[in-house]
Amino acid sequence: MATNPSSSETETIISLKLLVDKSSNKVVFAESGKEFVDFLFGLLQVPLGSIIALLRDNDLAPGSGSLGRVYESIENLDPSYLLPNQTKGSLLNPKPAFQSSSLTPPLLQNFVSPDQEIRTESVVYYVSPLDGLFGDLPRTSRRAKGIPNNTEKGYVRGVVTYMVMDDLTVKPMSTISSTALLINTLNIKDMGSVQEKKVEIDIKKGLELLKVSLYSTTVLTDVFLGHRDL
Template sequence: MEETNVSLKLLIDRERRRVLFAEAGKDFIDFLFHILVLPVGSYMPLLKKQEMVGSFHNIYESVENFLSSAYLQPNVNKETILNPKVHISDGTGNDVPHLLPNIESSTSTKFYRCDNSNLQCDKYVAYDFSSICPSCRRVMSSEVSFVDLPSATNTESSSEGGYVKGLVSYMVMDDLEVKPMSIVSSTITLLNRFNVKEIGALEEKVVDLGMDEGVKLLKASLQSKTVLTDVFLPRMGVETYCSE
């Protein structure tokens, strides 16, 4: 997987040492939305145990360290639990920036069923051709095709790929709330919301994201309400704190 780089324009309140919001393009928003469709198990290996809040990581480690195949159902593959593939249908998640390493994706629209003509078996399809049919217990190795909506219904969106259109800029708040980029009057309202008294204390800064920042964003999104501040200000040598 080739790493891609994404840029953000941050509006920083130097006095309060926090990011107020970021101006982002389609590529960054596609990355954020892509996190929503990832199976939880796909990014567990990216996060160290001490970086996790709560006990969720213990579930992953239980499967990894304590449950051998002797305890699993015959049709359950331990590897598919620990490292699930991300299945993305064509025209939905393609061309999402590669900012998370070691997550295997599949853009295939292939599905599989068993070769039994039983009507009960017709109810079941699978992504994995080694899956077992719940009805007849045969391997689901016969390929079937997924029929998507005609691309002509939205040729502009399908040609761009990803999740959102690239014709506008987007505003990303410090807590990762996303909305179309505000007009000037809305921006002033936003500054008032953050009680910004001195415009001179504000600074615009363009930052680039690679895989390192992608992993940090993922981690911070699970722990913090000030994600952009936590990820980007320390790398600028700015000690952070947040006060409402």
């Protein structure tokens, strides 16, 4: 079974700043750091079976969705119909494609079942040519080869502000001012109608974003301004 997000011992929270057009009551775009972008990009590495399981376990699976029926079909199938090298578990809770547990953003790690193993780095130690002549060097004096100590977690650089559109299109924030961007690119005529809204994304809210993104192109508006029933 997939893990319930509420069971996480240390809950991860991501902050996001929305720019909302009050006249249309829609999100124009969000200003984001790397954490939210890492979350969005990392969703592509979560197996579909795990996604459906998480949505079902948190009462977020769309009632009319057909992929949920595929999931239920596997649950109800007699194992004798599966090939000898296949199991229900491997289909319903496949292993994630994350590079490693230490480099995966915390919020994404909570999208994986406890029984699913996230790959860990294969540490190769450099052994000095003097080893054996003067006795083995202490373990701490050996250098881990090929794994930088300061490797940053996630997928994108953290020194950049990113713009996430309502349909989750992601791009680096433009160097032009926000005002010019709103007027020239996004065709916002009345700047007085634009307001900032701070929101927080925990694991549950992340699941809501994931669910809505499967069928909507106004995800931020739907989730944070309540335009759709979740």
